[in-house]
Amino acid sequence: MKLSKLPLLVQEEVLHNMEYTDLFLLSFLSKKVKKLIKSSQVNRSKKIDYIMYDCDHAQEILVYVFYKNDWNEKLLLLAKHDDTDNDCHQLSVSGKMIDIHVSDKYTVPLVLFHIEKREDVISYIHNSFLDFFGNSVEFRWKACGYKTRIPHLQNLKGCIKFSSHDANKEILENFFTSSPTFKWINIWAHGSTEPANPESKFYQAESIQILQLRHNSPDVLRHFQGKQAVLKCCECEVLDVISFLNRWKSGDAYLKLEYLSIQLFEGEFPQNEILNSIGAKHIDETNKPPTHCLPKVYIDYHSFCSEPNTDPFSSHAYVVRVTDNCVASVSIQEKLIYFGVWNKTEDEFLKMIE
């Protein structure tokens, strides 16, 4: 059967029925075929959210394509070379010959590397992904612990979920110094968790989720430069909360912040003291305030809060940033603070109120 003898629309329909793992291998066969795949997959590629490198403890990496509807498909496995494997094929990837293994034993093709060439092979494959999926696709590297560095690759952001209990501070600091920027960080610990350096890439993560049991205010409240933060801690200094809110209000910090929640396990937030200290404004009690809710940057599928959106909240209290008149709703309950930034000026915000 000669594929090229089929009418073009039929060829495209055939490709439409193939998974990316097969299309990716097919793309290596000729320039003509690669061109056909790219042109036939334009609509499908628009549905891609990101490509995920998922590492395990053996330093092997399973690569997934994640779609915007959360559906995903496996693409390939970067695996350690078993030199006894005689069933390898050679593939020219980004101008370098690499070994691949395809068999019914595995659901995806294996791209094989010798441990000393691991980073090189990852880099060749990554470049071929950029060529195949386009330069605008986001890549995420889900690290397994903080002991193996995340490579610096185009469009790649790190993701990590770990416990810093008994962590070696130096290794932890080095990990965040040597890593690319992070999409999300999920960390839990008994004590202080965060790197000391305020410029650490830790604080530049787009989303941070912290569960901190025996410590006071998380440092992330002071140094965070990302979009969304969910903090669960034993205690939290009121002055730290007030300082955070005032710094946001002055436009000195947290310019990218969209959402923050702080949940306490012990003690309570003094609502009036905080609102008075930050000069909060109030919507008339007879009016219904708008509900703040955003798609989460990080969804923890392994927890009870695997909702795709941030907790919806509404509050009559709000603050206005002096530098650009941007509004944020503030809700302070006994053990919970919600802070949600609106991409609206005060006038625009007040127009939303019913």
Place this chain on the structure above:
Amino acid sequence: MSSTEQGTSSAAPAEPTTAPESAAAPEVPESFYYVHGKDKVVHKVSAGALQHSALIHGMISNLGYTEEQAKANPFPFENIDGDILQMVVDWCNQHKGKPTPPEDTNLPKQKEKLFDLVLAVNYLEIKELLTYCCKQVAMMVKGKSPEEIREIWMIPTDAEDEAAEKEAKKRAGKEAAGETAAAAGDAK
């Protein structure tokens, strides 16, 4: 139901069976049409089954044939092998008036037969069957190595593509030169 007649185009098609009369409403007799492929074997197919083919359905709608006219003028599909047309007719009969299932496992496994079926189904514009066929073609290379895919789908290398392109250009050039010479000859 339709019947398929093996033999020649002159073979008399069987009369459609008459359904028992219903007390509630008289049933409208189903109309039938006739098609043949390269082998001239005529297949009698109901209009209901032929609705799967956008091409034939369009032809039927425009023609307004009576039963006798339809019998006397079978639709000729000289570009479709007889056994392939038989498969298509069988599929249309099996799925007449029914919602099509998500999978169809009765498609040919041999790649050449499947290839011919794809071409026929594409020509006859049978959308659902084309989708099944394309899925089946896609499944042929699932989990195969690049070289196995190359072999199954006969994909030329870049060098072969370039050589074929050069050859095509050369041929086109020769043809153009021939046409120019012929035109010059005519002018004289």
